[in-house]
Amino acid sequence: MSAPAVLVLEDGTVYHGEGFGASGTAFGEAVFTTGMTGYQETLTDPSYRRQVVVATAPQIGNTGWVAGSGSADGAGYGVSDDESGAIWVAGFVVRDLAPRPSNWRATSSLPEEMARQGIVGIAGVDTRALTRRLRTAGAMRCGIFAGDQVGTPELTVAAMLEQVRAQPSMAGADLTGEVSTEAGHVIPADGTERFAVAAIDLGIKANTPRMLAARGIRTHVLPATTTIEQIRALGVDGVFLSNGPGDPATADAMVALTRDVLTAGIPLFGICFGNQILGRALGFGTFKLKFGHRGINQPVRDHATGRVLVTAHNHGFAVDAPIDRVSDTEFGRVQVAFSCLNDGVVEGLECLDRQAFSVQFHPEAAAGPHDAGYLFDRFVELMATGAAAGPAASTKSATGKVSA
Numbered sequence: 001m002s003a004p005a006v007l008v009l010e011d012g013t014v015y016h017g018e019g020f021g022a023s024g025t026a027f028g029e030a031v032f033t034t035g036m037t038g039y040q041e042t043l044t045d046p047s048y049r050r051q052v053v054v055a056t057a058p059q060i061g062n063t064g065w066v067a068g069s070g071s072a073d074g075a076g077y078g079v080s081d082d083e084s085g086a087i088w089v090a091g092f093v094v095r096d097l098a099p100r101p102s103n104w105r106a107t108s109s110l111p112e113e114m115a116r117q118g119i120v121g122i123a124g125v126d127t128r129a130l131t132r133r134l135r136t137a138g139a140m141r142c143g144i145f146a147g148d149q150v151g152t153p154e155l156t157v158a159a160m161l162e163q164v165r166a167q168p169s170m171a172g173a174d175l176t177g178e179v180s181t182e183a184g185h186v187i188p189a190d191g192t193e194r195f196a197v198a199a200i201d202l203g204i205k206a207n208t209p210r211m212l213a214a215r216g217i218r219t220h221v222l223p224a225t226t227t228i229e230q231i232r233a234l235g236v237d238g239v240f241l242s243n244g245p246g247d248p249a250t251a252d253a254m255v256a257l258t259r260d261v262l263t264a265g266i267p268l269f270g271i272c273f274g275n276q277i278l279g280r281a282l283g284f285g286t287f288k289l290k291f292g293h294r295g296i297n298q299p300v301r302d303h304a305t306g307r308v309l310v311t312a313h314n315h316g317f318a319v320d321a322p323i324d325r326v327s328d329t330e331f332g333r334v335q336v337a338f339s340c341l342n343d344g345v346v347e348g349l350e351c352l353d354r355q356a357f358s359v360q361f362h363p364e365a366a367a368g369p370h371d372a373g374y375l376f377d378r379f380v381e382l383m384a385t386g387a388a389a390g391p392a393a394s395t396k397s398a399t400g401k402v403s404a
């Protein structure tokens with residue numbers, strides 16, 4: 001772990017450190033996250049596809065890596081902290097890598113797992129200086145160069161920079177096809193089933209179906225290519241649009257599907273990428289933020305109550321909608337329901353004339369905080385009063401239980 005490694009930003013800034021995890025080269029958009037905990041959840045979040053993540057927390061790796069079969073036994077044994085089946089970040093940048101994990105649940109260490117999955121990391125970087133650079137100049141492309149190539153005469157800074165600048169930018173990146181499920185799968189409700197939901201997998205995290213299951217919801221995790229006819233045929237009570245990587249401006253097919261769902265009047269809930277897609281379906285634009293919001297300590301204001309929630313964020317794009325007035329859209333009146341206290345960015349949308357809402361932040365945040373978890377209950381309320389997706393699920397009892 002003492003082999004030299006180099007991090008090169010697209011603007012020519014160079015940081016030297018030590019490689020950890022796999023050796024080799026990693027390219028992506030350099031972004032920073034301010035989460036003090038939850039690096040495993042971050043690394044396995046598909047929304048980080050093609051991003052090199054910089055942890056501002058100074059020491060990383062203390063809790064090791066918690067793999068598992070996923071079968072809960074109530075004590076934490078056998079339950080993984082993974083948010084998906086793989087590490088999705090392109091690379092990982094830390095200040096101080098913990099020399100050994102100290103966690104009774106750990107099954108291996110962070111560098112071991114990164115090496116196993118072929119993910120390149122660099123430690124020993126002045127992540128305060130790097131974060132200031134990214135805040136000042138904006139998120140930008142970068143490369144981590146580790147292993148035997150470092151120090152060879154051919155690998156000059158100019159050569160590294162040339163490779164970094166040859167990489168595609170995150171603006172315009174269409175990554176849904178790289179993360180969405182191919183076949184789809186069903187996660188049953190815990191206990192008595194109340195509702196069924198079609199969750200469109202744009203890079204869904206494991207905790208979302210878990211939060212739905214805990215509320216008596218059966219979740220059909222479906223590919224991004226799912227059609228409104230397939231949703232209707234399932235007879236679900238609601239549609240969920242997941243988080244996911246890439247530029248929402250490229251997600252035209254998802255926007256079209258969302259418009260079909262709104263037209264059909266099926267209750268809809270979207271998170272993060274799902275919020276951006278609902279925004280576009282309602283006629284709003286999206287834009288790239290300078291350096292984005294990533295972390296688990298971001299304050300948002302609930303416009304309805306004035307209450308402030310501390311929330312988890314991971315977004316580099318945002319919806320362009322007026323936050324101070326109700327907008328008239330093709331699907332009726334829409335209001336911005338949440339905004340970020342740090343910079344006023346739109347953090348949630350609510351349709352006043354349709355059963356649809358979405359948030360830019362993460363009520364499903366597995367590393368916490370849990371302030372926003374109640375939004376899953378709001379989705380349940382919508383389904384209890386809403387229309388189901390097709391003739392197969394048209395009758396509801398007073399408890400909201402669907403009968404064909």
Ligand SMILES: NC(=O)CC[C@H](N)C(=O)O
Pocket residue numbers: 047242243244245246247248271272273274314315316317318
């Ligand atoms: N977590 C997400 O869903 C991210 C959405 C989108 N890719 C963004 O960066 O804004």
